[in-house]
Amino acid sequence: MVKIGFIGVGVMGRPMVRNLLRAGYDVAVYTRTKAKVEAFLRETGVQWCGTAAACAAGRDVVITMVGYPQDVEQVYFGAGGILPAADAGAYLIDMTTTDPRLSARIYQEAAARGLHALDAPVSGGEAGAQNGTLSVMVGGDPADFDACLPVLRAMGTTVVYEGAAGAGQHAKMANQIAIAGALSGVCEALRYAEQAGLDTGRLLDSIGKGAAGSWQMSNLMPKMIAHDNAPGFFLKHFVKDMQIARSQPGAPLPVLELVCGMCTALEREGRGEDGTQALIEFYRAQGV
Template sequence: MEDVLAPKASVIGFIGLGVMGGSMAKHILDAGYELHIYNRTREKGKDLVEQGAIWEEKVADLARKCNCVITMVGFPRDVEEIYFGSQGLIENTKHGTFLVDMTTSSPSLALRIYEAAERKKLHVLDAPVSGGDKGARDGSLSIMVGGKEDTFKAVLPLFQVMGKNIVYQGRAGSGQHTKMANQIAIASNMIGVCEAISYALKAGLDPEKVLASISQGAAGSWSLSNLAPRMIAGNFDPGFYIKHFIKDMKIALEAADGMGLDTPGLEMALSMYKKLASLGHENDGTQALFRLYSDKE
C-alpha cells in the first residue's frame, strides 16, 4: 500500500481553503499531484485554480474523481456535513479511496467517520495539525495521525509535503486526542506569555530584549517565540482564529470531563477567550488574548 499515493499516480481532493488549508493544498499541487479543490467560498480557490488546480462545484463531484480526499474545515459540524449524507464523501467515494480529516475535531466524530468508512471499504485517518499559518506556509506543520498504520504509511508521502513532525499516534481518534493534548498545553501557556510580556512592560523593560533572554531558556515555547512578537507589535491578524481555538478548548474540556479529568488551566483559558470573543474579537488570532492585558483594545 505504501506506493499508492505517489506523485503523478494519484488524484487528490482538498476541501477547505482557509488560513491554513490554502497553503497546505498549494504544497500538494507543487509536489506534482493532480489536485481538485472545493470550498464554500469559491474566491478562496482562485489562486490555486490559476496555478493548475481543478475547481469542483460540489463535494460529491470531487469525491467521485479522487483516490484521496483531504478535509481541512472549521468546526465538527462542517466535518459531519462533508462526510455524511447523500452528497457526502463516504457515500460518493469509490471503494479503496483514502479520506483524511486534518480539521481539529471531536475524537468521537473521528471514530464515527472511521466506522462508517470501514463499512464502505474506505481508508480513513484523523490527522489534525499544529503550527498555524506559518507552519502551513512553510510546509513545517506537526501532524498527529490516528487510524490504521498501513493507511498512515500510504498517506505519508502527502503528509511529508505539508509537514515535518509527522507522528502515527495509534487507532482511529488518536490523532484528535493528541491534538486536544496540544491545545490544552497551548491554552495555559498563552496566558503565561501574555502575563510575561505585560509584566515586562509594567517594569519599564524593552519587551523585545526580554524575549531575547527568556525565549531561549526554560520558559521557551512556540507561542513565546512566534506569537509574543506579534503581541508586542499589536498584530492580531489570525494565524489561527480565536473562534476555532474556543471550539478546540470546548472539545478538549468535554473529552476530559468524559474521562473524569479536571483541567482548571483549560477552564480558565476558555473563560478568558470567551470574554475576548464577546468583545468582538472572535476572528482575531489567538495572540489577541494580550488585548485583555494591554491598552490595545
C-alpha cells in the first residue's frame, strides 16, 4: 500500500485527503493547528503528525497543499521541513498555487537529495476537491508524472502534464488570469442588470447557457444574486495568485491588473476570507 503524507488540511486539503482514503491510500496528515482539524481526525481516523518532517518520513509520497509561497518555502526548506526528512526515492507533490521559480528550486534541491518533485496546482475550488473532479496541472519529469498519476487521479479527473518543473504553476497562472476576466465580466453583467431593474434570476436563465456562459457565471452568479459570500475559494488566495502572475516576466496583463486592484481593495476592507464572488461587492459599493 502506498503511504502518503499530506501537509495542509484546510478547505481544499480535507476533501482531497478523503478522496485519497476512498482510493485506498494510507494517509497521515500535518497541519500547523491541530485543534482546527480535531473533528476531521475523529471522522477519518487518519494519523496526525506533529511536524512536517514527521509527516514526510517513511512515506512514499508527500503532498503539500498550504496557503502562500512563504508557507511552501517553510515546509520544504525550514527547520523540521520535508526535504531533509523524506526517504530517498520519495515523490514530493506540491499542489499549492505558488511561484514557478520556487517550484524549480524545490525540484533542484529534491533531485540533489535523490527525491522526485512535482508541482501540481489545481483548479476547481472546494466543490472540485469534494467531488474529486479537480483539474491538475503538473510540472516535473515525465517519468515522475507517470509514477504519481494514480495518486493524482484519486483527486482530479483532468490531470495534465504541462512540462518541466514550474510548468504546472505557469499553467495555473494562465488559469487564474482567465478567471480574473471571466469573474469581472460576470460582476459587470450582474451589476448592469441590477441597475436596469431586471429579474436577475431570469437573466441567469437567459444567458447562462449561451455564448456568455462560463463556470464563473453558473457557479458564482447565483451566490452573488443571493448576497452569499461564503468561500469556495478564498478571495485572499485569489489575490495571492494574481500577484504571483503579475510578478512573472512577460506581456502586459491589463485586465489582471485591474481585477487584482479591486480584489486587493476588498481584502484591505477585511473581505479576504470571503469567496471570490465577493468581487461583486466592489461594484455595488462603487455604484458601477
